[in-house]
Amino acid sequence: MSRRAEALLRASLRGGLLGLLMLLGPAGAWAAHAHAQFGDIRYPAGFRHFDYVNPEAPRGGAISLVAPVIASTFDKFNPFTLKGTEPPGLLSLVFDTLLVGTLDEPATAYGLLAEDVAVAPDGLSVLFRLNPKARFHDGEPVRAADVKHTFDQLTGPGASPQYSAYFGDVRAAVVLDERRIRFDFRRPNAELPLIVGSLPVFSRRWGQVDGQPRALDRIVTEHPIASGPYRIGRVDFGKEIRYERDPAYWARDLNVRRGQFNFDRITYQMYADNVAAFEGFKAGEFDFIQAFTAKDWARQYKGGRFDSGELIKRELQHGNATGFQGFIFNTRLPRLADARVRQAIGLAMDYEWMNRQLFYGAYGRLRGYFTQSEYEARGLPGPDELALLAPLRAQLAPAVFEQPVPMPPSTAPPGSLRDNLRQARALLAAAGWTYRDGALRDARGEPFTLEFLDNSESMGRVVLPVLRSLEKLGIRASFRVVDYAVFEKRMKAFDFELMTRRILGRLNPGAEQFQAFHSSLANTPGSTNAGGVADPAVDALITRLMAARTRAELVSAARALDRVLRHGHYAVPHWYSGVHRVAWRAGRFEQPARLPRFYEPEDWALSCWWSVAPVEGKR
Structure with a gap:
């Protein structure tokens, strides 16, 4: 008799039919300690710890970081609502999830609040059984009713619309x-158990008044009642926020948490701009910083403190998905609704000059939405893509089938900016824009104006050369910098013409593509479809991507989606780096011997590093 058969027999003898069904889970599924989108689970049941941690790391000490400039102020402790800004670190440090991913697998998650997960054979439901040890910060058990309350709140009208989109197939x-x-799911999708497994659970008691619940958007400054490794500690609005490690954290010795979250205190310092933040780092006001511009890395991260070893700088290799960053067009505006106009504006950016003069040759050019991955479209569509694109032929331009996928314009010889601007002028003329009376005008004589919106002056050195090129085409373009609060408000209200947008990469594309590009969110204020993409072909390909049951199906759908989006010229692609550039104060921290493959440096430091002089001692 097989081990599974023996287990089934024992279950039936112990608990009859009820015991058997509980073991099998929904519709005959087999309960497991983890779920992988394509079945490739690395760590077996009962594993001791993840390979990239030190399970014997001592607890104690503190680390201080700089908050991103875009989060240099905050006015709420609720990260789930549309209005206001929450402090950095809140979601990842304070809230536990049903499942937790790893830093060395692309699409696998292991039980955290849930001790096991069972997916129905038809893929239409998933069952989680909660760990009986799971506790909220107030000491109360985490119950299934709390999980349902969280889900209902996040998909209700009081939450940011990105959550209802993210959980839309539930x-x-x-x-x-x-x-x-x-x-229960609306359709089979191997990613959906991971999506609901990422639910950040909070207590039904959070925000209650006299025992009565309140709408989620009415909970603003009350400290969350969650179950993560940290609680909110001292807060000095406008200056810093401190997180205190919960000494009674329920999962401190769980295998998915062993060797992690070792600092007693994590503090984020607030600075108004990057220059002040870097000076604060050199002065010893905080311990860890990441450089996001090649210019700063080359010109500022040097000097006596670096030479003496007091400050350490490193370029850390990683295997992260590249993601996307670029100037995003607001296609809801009539003058930006024509793809030929958007393509023409993209031709005005001389990336090769920028990389030489501004970026110290440190970057590569993004080509599309999945650059440097197996999901990137190349050349003409292959048979697998054509199988997906052919039914959509009536909704697609012939170029999708007849021409290679568009590449970003280049000024490398024999090309030139002059040649690109000639091509741009022809595209604009075909779209009804001609130069007369000192400006580019439409048939009614209205001039073409364009505003680049940003919340950082540093983007000016990139934008200004583009403005000069657009001026040669007769476009009256300007660069406007606003503070982050205004920027966020305008972004959520789609009150912009062109702005910088970053879409984080995923090792396995999925529901985030729905959020970024599905037409159902094009006119929903606050949605992450900032550009207003509303294309039925894009919608159909996103549906196919999210329904992929094998990696081959996922690759084909992602390539087809990348191809169609690139033919739509919804953005002007920027650039990418294959390394993380970070610096930290020497002599204060140690880190595991093994670097994970997929990680963000700040998250890695907070979860896996430890202090060299802990106050609590060995585990």
Whole structure:
């Protein structure tokens, strides 16, 4: 008799039919300690710890970081609502999730709040059984009713619309008993168990007044009642926020947390601009910083403190997905609704000159939305892509089938900016824009104006050369810098013409593509479809991508999506780097011997480093 058969027999003898069904889970599924989108689970049941941590790392000490300039101020402790700005670190440090991903696997998650997960054979539901040890910060157990409450709140009208989009294929959350909850899906999708597994759970008691619940958007400054490794500590609005490690953290010795979150205190310092932040780092006001511009890395991160070893700088290799960054067009505006106009504006950016003169040759050019990955479209569509694109032929331009996928314009010889601007002028003329009376005008005589919106002066050195090129085409372009609060408000209201946007990369593209490009979100204020992409072909390809059951299906759908988006010229692609550039104060921290493959440096430091002089001692 097989081990599984023996387990089934024992279950039936112990608990009859009920025991058997509980073991099997929904519709005959087999409960597991982890879920992988394509079945490739690295760590077996009962593993001791992840390979990239030090399980014997001592607890104690403190680390201080600089908050991103865009989060240099905050006015709420609720990270789930549209209005206001939450402090950095809040979501990852304070809230636990049902499942937790790893830093060395692309699409696998292991039980955290949930001790096991069972996916139905038809893919239409997933059942989580909660760990009986899971506790909120107030000492109360984490129950299935809390998980349902969280889901209902995040998909309700009080939450930011990105959550209802992210969980859009989840039909319902059903409480089965105190520790078991089932999520029912609208359609099979191997990623959906990972999506609901990433639910950041909070207590039903958070924000209650006299025992009565309040709408999520009415909870603003009340400290969250969650179950993560840290709680909010001292707060000095406009200056810093401190997180204190919960000494009674329920998962401190769980295998998915062993060797992690070792600091007693994590502090974020607030600075108004990057220059002040770097000077604060050199002066010893905080311990860890990441450089995001090649110019700063080359010109500022040097000097006596670096030479003496007091400050350490490193370029750290990683295997992260490249993601996307670029100037995003607001295609809701009539003058930017024509792809030929958007393509013409893209031809005005001389990236090769920028990389030589501004970036110290440190970057590569982004080509599309999945650069440097197996999901990137190349050349003409292959048979697998054509199988997806052919049914959409009536909705697609012939160029999608007849021409290679568009590449960013180049000024490398034999090309030149002059040649690119000639091509841009022809595209604009075909779209109805001609130069007369000192400006580029439409048939009604209205001049073409364009505003680049940003919340940082540093982008000016990139934008200004583009403005000069646009001026040669007769476009009256300007660069406007506003503070982050105004920028965020205008972004959420789609009150912009062209702005910088970054879309974080995913090792396995999925629901984030729905959020970024699906037409159902094009006119939803606050949605992450900032450009207003509303293309039925894009919608259909996103649906195919999210329904992929094998990696081959995912690759084909992603390549087809990348191809169609690039033919739409919805953005002017920027650049990317293959390394993380970070610096930290020497003599204060140690780190595991093994560097993970997929990580952000700040998250890695906070979760895996430890102090060399801990106050609590060995584990």
